[in-house]
Every structure is written in structure tokens, then in C-alpha cells.
Amino acid sequence: MMENKYEIILYWSKDDGAVIAEVPELAGCMADGSNYKEALVNIEIVINQWIQTAKDLGRDIPLPKGKLMYA
Numbered sequence: 001m002m003e004n005k006y007e008i009i010l011y012w013s014k015d016d017g018a019v020i021a022e023v024p025e026l027a028g029c030m031a032d033g034s035n036y037k038e039a040l041v042n043i044e045i046v047i048n049q050w051i052q053t054a055k056d057l058g059r060d061i062p063l064p065k066g067k068l069m070y071a
Contacts, residue, residue, distance in 0.1 A: 004047045005064035010036055025062045026050050 009022045019036050021043035023029040031046045033039030054061050 004044065006047060007067060008043055010039055023047060025065060
């Protein structure tokens with residue numbers, strides 16, 4: 001299932017009533033799901049779409065850096 005190497009942040013959103021998946025290294029790359037597994041499946045689809053769109057538009061695609069550091 002997990003073919004991409006980008007960090008994914010998962011959290012429950014009470015406002016949305018869903019699990020949110022975000023990819024900080026890919027601006028605006030987010031998905032949701034009714035549970036963690038569904039959110040992970042959906043974010044993999046969105047990551048691939050994000051990368052394909054960037055390629056189609058000739059934009060740079062950030063390389064995965066792994067775990068982000070927070071201050």
C-alpha cells in the first residue's frame with residue numbers, strides 16, 4: 001500500500017468528523033477518511049495525483065526528507 005516515502009500526519013478532526021491525512025512536504029496535499037486506514041488509502045491516491053499534476057505542469061517535486069523536525 002505505502003509506495004511513497006513522504007511523511008504523513010494523521011489526526012482526528014472533530015469539525016469534519018473524519019480522520020485527516022496531511023503531507024507537509026507537498027503543499028496542499030490532504031485527504032480524509034472515516035478511519036485511519038481509509039485516510040491512508042486516500043492520501044496515497046492524492047499523493048500520486050499531486051506528483052502527476054506537478055509533472056504535467058513542469059513544477060519541481062520535493063524529494064521526501066523523512067521525519068520532520070519541530071522546534
